[in-house]
Amino acid sequence: MGQKRARDPKAQVAEANKRKKAAKSDAASNEDHGSVAIEDLNWKEVAMPDRMDDAEGFFGLEEIEGVEIIKQSDGGIHFKAKAGKPLKSIIKPPSEDDGEEWGGFSDEDSSEKSPATEKTPAATEVKEDKKSKKDKKKEQNKAKKEAKKEEKKSKEQKPNEPKPTKGQSIKAGLGFAALDDVEEDDGVDVSAWDALNLSPEIVTALSKMKFSSPSAIQKASIPAILDGHDVVGKASTGSGKTLAFGIPIIEHYLDKRGDQEEEESDKSEKSTSPIALILSPTRELAHQLGRHIGELITNAPDINARIALVTGGMSIQKQQRQIATADIIVGTPGRVWEVLSTGTGLIRKMQKIQFLVVDEADRLLSEGHFKEMEDILNALDKKQAGDIADMDQEEEEEQPSQRQTLVFSATFHKDLQQKLAGKSRWSSGDMLDNKASMEYLLKKLNFREEKPRFIDVNPDSQMVTGLKEGIVECPPMEKDLYLYSVLLYYPKNRTIIFTNSISAVRRITQLLQALQLPVFALHSNMAQKARLRSIERFSSPTANPSSILVATDVAARGLDIKGINCVIHYHVPRTADAYVHRSGRTARAGESGKSILICAPDEVVGVARLVGKIHAKKARKADDPEGPSKKIPLESLDIDRRVVARLRPRMGLAKKITENTIAKEKVNTEDNWLRSAADDLGVEYDSDEFDQSKGRGRGRGGGRERRDKEASETSKSEMAALRAELKHLLSQRVNIGVSEKYLTAGRIDIDALLRGEGNDAFLGHLDPLTF
Numbered sequence: 001m002g003q004k005r006a007r008d009p010k011a012q013v014a015e016a017n018k019r020k021k022a023a024k025s026d027a028a029s030n031e032d033h034g035s036v037a038i039e040d041l042n043w044k045e046v047a048m049p050d051r052m053d054d055a056e057g058f059f060g061l062e063e064i065e066g067v068e069i070i071k072q073s074d075g076g077i078h079f080k081a082k083a084g085k086p087l088k089s090i091i092k093p094p095s096e097d098d099g100e101e102w103g104g105f106s107d108e109d110s111s112e113k114s115p116a117t118e119k120t121p122a123a124t125e126v127k128e129d130k131k132s133k134k135d136k137k138k139e140q141n142k143a144k145k146e147a148k149k150e151e152k153k154s155k156e157q158k159p160n161e162p163k164p165t166k167g168q169s170i171k172a173g174l175g176f177a178a179l180d181d182v183e184e185d186d187g188v189d190v191s192a193w194d195a196l197n198l199s200p201e202i203v204t205a206l207s208k209m210k211f212s213s214p215s216a217i218q219k220a221s222i223p224a225i226l227d228g229h230d231v232v233g234k235a236s237t238g239s240g241k242t243l244a245f246g247i248p249i250i251e252h253y254l255d256k257r258g259d260q261e262e263e264e265s266d267k268s269e270k271s272t273s274p275i276a277l278i279l280s281p282t283r284e285l286a287h288q289l290g291r292h293i294g295e296l297i298t299n300a301p302d303i304n305a306r307i308a309l310v311t312g313g314m315s316i317q318k319q320q321r322q323i324a325t326a327d328i329i330v331g332t333p334g335r336v337w338e339v340l341s342t343g344t345g346l347i348r349k350m351q352k353i354q355f356l357v358v359d360e361a362d363r364l365l366s367e368g369h370f371k372e373m374e375d376i377l378n379a380l381d382k383k384q385a386g387d388i389a390d391m392d393q394e395e396e397e398e399q400p401s402q403r404q405t406l407v408f409s410a411t412f413h414k415d416l417q418q419k420l421a422g423k424s425r426w427s428s429g430d431m432l433d434n435k436a437s438m439e440y441l442l443k444k445l446n447f448r449e450e451k452p453r454f455i456d457v458n459p460d461s462q463m464v465t466g467l468k469e470g471i472v473e474c475p476p477m478e479k480d481l482y483l484y485s486v487l488l489y490y491p492k493n494r495t496i497i498f499t500n501s502i503s504a505v506r507r508i509t510q511l512l513q514a515l516q517l518p519v520f521a522l523h524s525n526m527a528q529k530a531r532l533r534s535i536e537r538f539s540s541p542t543a544n545p546s547s548i549l550v551a552t553d554v555a556a557r558g559l560d561i562k563g564i565n566c567v568i569h570y571h572v573p574r575t576a577d578a579y580v581h582r583s584g585r586t587a588r589a590g591e592s593g594k595s596i597l598i599c600a601p602d603e604v605v606g607v608a609r610l611v612g613k614i615h616a617k618k619a620r621k622a623d624d625p626e627g628p629s630k631k632i633p634l635e636s637l638d639i640d641r642r643v644v645a646r647l648r649p650r651m652g653l654a655k656k657i658t659e660n661t662i663a664k665e666k667v668n669t670e671d672n673w674l675r676s677a678a679d680d681l682g683v684e685y686d687s688d689e690f691d692q693s694k695g696r697g698r699g700r701g702g703g704r705e706r707r708d709k710e711a712s713e714t715s716k717s718e719m720a721a722l723r724a725e726l727k728h729l730l731s732q733r734v735n736i737g738v739s740e741k742y743l744t745a746g747r748i749d750i751d752a753l754l755r756g757e758g759n760d761a762f763l764g765h766l767d768p769l770t771f
């Protein structure tokens, strides 16, 4: 039977000293007699869920298994191993301090581990000694790095090896086959990274990934992070922010591994405290961050850092097991908190992290994640979730943390930016509004330095270079028609369409499906697996190059999908930042792309103001003749009226089919719900009777329901007829004022069409849109 004892934390230090002095001789002599004293037993702390960390009475329980109690003649109690178990299975192994490594420390120094003595001069000495040892180790590592680098360089400098051009080497998008095998000799010249003095392992990975030079944010942030600073990084979408923090994390992993190899060479188990916690606002983004950093690890020789993904939709227990052995944890705040707070010992592990990364920080700190962020930050700093009103008191208790805090985004609203840069003071008023909550969280981030390094590599422009911005104005009821027209203008473009509602995502997806376009949906009401499947299908390298993803703003931030050429805003974004992030799904990593707003006339003024705000700084600099123009770079795109007219019939049919399908689904859902409610009540459900009693079809408010009901009653044969008619129309090219008999009269480049080039959706000459 397992034995338990209460552990008195105060007596621990003294007991440790006593135990240590007596351990060797006593253990040896007891072993001879087959019995062991209580203090020599290999006690194990009883694990408690982190939420019960402060549970009085349980705290400090220890247990041991496989022992038998022996009463001694002098009344004392000793223990021996149960029959069949070796004695050593119950004896405490020699402590770390017993090793020769830290020779020269007295027994008193062994209490260095106790928090009570951590700040004594002796402990400081130990720390300093450790530090100098660390420094030495670092120097050795550096020397090793240099040597390896030289070796690598000489290998790389093969004669006649063509150097890739910059454009060739930069490719956006990880694709989902990102972890595919990479050819050993497939690397590029990476000498442009030399100034950052990275480990050869990482340089090799960068070469294999074909990242020939660091991006501006990487060049500026990596050295600052490696030097131990807190960093707030701002750079445009798709500019490589992930590796700007990912590379220093892996560098730290290598350093730590080097230290451990030396310090733990005599230990059977390696320490598994994680190095970094990376928080992201959405599941997709968390997965992508994990994949991107994972790609760096996979391509680096001899790096086995483990990444745990902690997002909703997966098993909590599994995630807890993964965290226990992970080096890097990437997750969304809600799930991270759920997993940490219900786990055992996980919070304590997390308190040892070296890096806390808040990606898409303006979103994480401002919106909807307040509670979980607060809980996580409190837990990291060993505080209980506090009342906001108690902030002043908490302020006094706050100590700068040891970890580095890295905060990144493409957008920081002015106020947040100033606060992060330490240019404006924290307000201490009512903390209940949004702005105040954000400030409160910022304080909770607990930077280790008074002012973090604020690195803004694009202070004058939030929009990425290589992006063209356009606007299509259309009648309010014809957005679908104009959307379809734009899609046909750019038939071989991978496109994301953003809407402001889940119902719009559902409707537009069905509409475009009816029009036989390769379309996928993404919104937060979808099951996790369906969400990942949509992204995977949309982004797969083998997917149709004209694939379309219809999404809410859940896809607006961070998603890095290869080859997206076009972003369409079906609904005007609600904020300027949303416009920046949505548009940033294209024109990534030096590529080009276009962002098109579809607007009703009454939306145009608001849109112009929104886009103007984003480009304001650039426009203000227009006094400089070499500088950018004062004009807002938003092209008005004219869709040929003939195109719109020719597409109207097919759009009419597609809309009818979609409305009928959605109405049927709705009525079925409602019927199912009523039927089960009637079942619960033990009454019979008659839909006609219910309709009459509800007055369906009569009076105010009955119109929509009536239409739904009528639509849902469209017979199968009517639907089949609609589908057949649409199919027929879709099988034909859209004729833009040319008769089939003139096909060969030089107005159409038949050869180009046969080669699969040009726009084969149309018959006749069509002026391209201005971009």
Ligand SMILES: Nc1ncnc2c1ncn2[C@@H]1O[C@H](COP(=O)(O)OP(=O)(O)OP(=O)(O)O)[C@@H](O)[C@H]1O
Residues within 6 Å of the ligand: 169, 170, 171, 172, 173, 174, 210, 211, 212, 213, 214, 215, 218, 235, 236, 237, 238, 239, 240, 241, 242, 243, 409, 410, 557, 558, 559, 560, 584, 588, 589
């Ligand atoms: N040094 C580099 N050279 C070339 N490509 C790079 C480099 N660093 C990163 N990339 C690629 O650039 C793309 C964008 O990177 P990342 O997703 O980190 O951008 P981001 O700045 O975080 O964008 P967002 O603000 O939209 O989240 C990725 O496909 C990545 O593989």
